[in-house]
Amino acid sequence: MKPLSGKVALVAGATRGAGRGIATELGAAGATVYVTGRTTRTQRSEYNRPETIEETAELVTKAGGTGIAIQVDHLDPDQVQALIARIEKEQGRLDILVNDVWGGEHLIEWNVPVWEHSLEGGFRMLRLAVDTHIITSHFALPLLIRSGNGLVVEITDGTAEYNDQNYRLSLFYDLAKASAIRMARSLAHELAPHHCTAVAVTPGWMRSEIMLDHxxxxxxxxxxxxxxxxxxxxxxxxxxxxxxxxxxxxxxxxARWNGQSVSSGELAKVYGFYDLDGSQPDFFRYAVEVQEAGKPANASGYR
Structure with a gap:
């Protein structure tokens, strides 16, 4: 079954990590997926990582969808505007927008107070996490609104409830991830008259390429x-x-999720999907009840 057959998605920031996983699964559901990022087979971003947008597009197609890779720096309004114009010309529609641009791992100084943290690195982190999402939404939403039931997903780290109760180990990182949640809430208000939905979604402790390498x-x-x-x-x-x-x-x-922030583990219980190993990890419940409670590591009952 291909429930998203005929649908067009843009996953902004799909070179690796959550963006690649999301693009691949949208493809498995039958969607045409535009995947963007800065690293291609001929040019790398400052990450200097081997993963490329072409690889992600190939994974989308292999999964059963149609993957289209386009190199875009989402801090450049002209590049984003050209991207949306191309999607409109080629597809005439946009049904799903996933704002996943991040790019701040190498900029975070964990457990470093703001007066000691690099201002240059901190503000760059915020630009990558906030400005990119706003620029992309600015140009993409007029096309998405035409669908009449479009979906915007803001990818973040932590739910609103969890982040409100926890310091995320860096003022800049805390602001970056809280901003995505607030953007989803604001977009939900602005999109509601157009019968479109915005929701913030967080993974748990994700085994990204960077995390595995770590x-x-x-x-x-x-x-x-x-x-x-x-x-x-x-x-x-x-x-x-x-x-x-x-x-x-x-x-x-x-639309029942409009404006909310939810985790992969929460949604797995509602929709009945599983991770690749057949489990249903519920990280944020585990984090509170086991990790932060000082209990020994034991995922029994949490996956």
Whole structure:
């Protein structure tokens, strides 16, 4: 079954991580997916990572959709405007917008107070996390509104409830991820008269390419990382949040989520999807009840 057959999606920031997982699962559901990012097979961003937007587009097509890779710097309004003009010319519509642009991992100074944190790095982080999403929405939403039931997904880290109660280990990072949640809420208000929906979605502890490299493991032996960080037992693949977004996009009653912030684990319970290993990780419940409660790492009952 291809519930998103005929639908057109833009995953902004789909080179790796959550964006790649989301694009792939939208493709598996039959969508045409435009995947954007700065790293191509001939040019790398300052990340200097090997993953490319062409690889993501190929994964989309292999999964059953149509993947189209376009190099875009979402801080450049002219590039974003040209992107949307191309989607309009080629498809005549846009049904799903996923704002996943991030790019701040190498800029975060964890547990460093603002008076010691690099201002240049901190403000760059905010530009990448906030300005990119606003610029993309500015140009993309007029086309999305035409669909009459479009969906905007703001990818963040943490739900509103969790972030309100927890310091996210950096003032700049805290602001970056809270901003995506507030953007979803604001967009929900602005899109409601046009019968479109905006929702913020967070993964749990995601086994992105960067995270796996951090622990020196591959997806095939990811559990070995628990020797360094026992609570990694609750982690999930990027495809899990991909299935969460695909489930939202295929829900005729998706408007019930308008303005809310939800996690992959929460949505898995509602829609009945699973991660690639057949489990349903519920990271944020685990984080509160086990990790932050000082209990030994044990994912039993949480995945």
């Amino acid at each position: 622990f020196g493991v591959k997806e095939e032996n990811w559990r070995d990382a628990a020797e360094q960080e026992p609570h990694f037992v609750i982690s999930e693949t990027p495809r899990y949040i991909g299935r969460a977004v695909a489930a939202l996009a295929g829900d005729p009653q998706v």
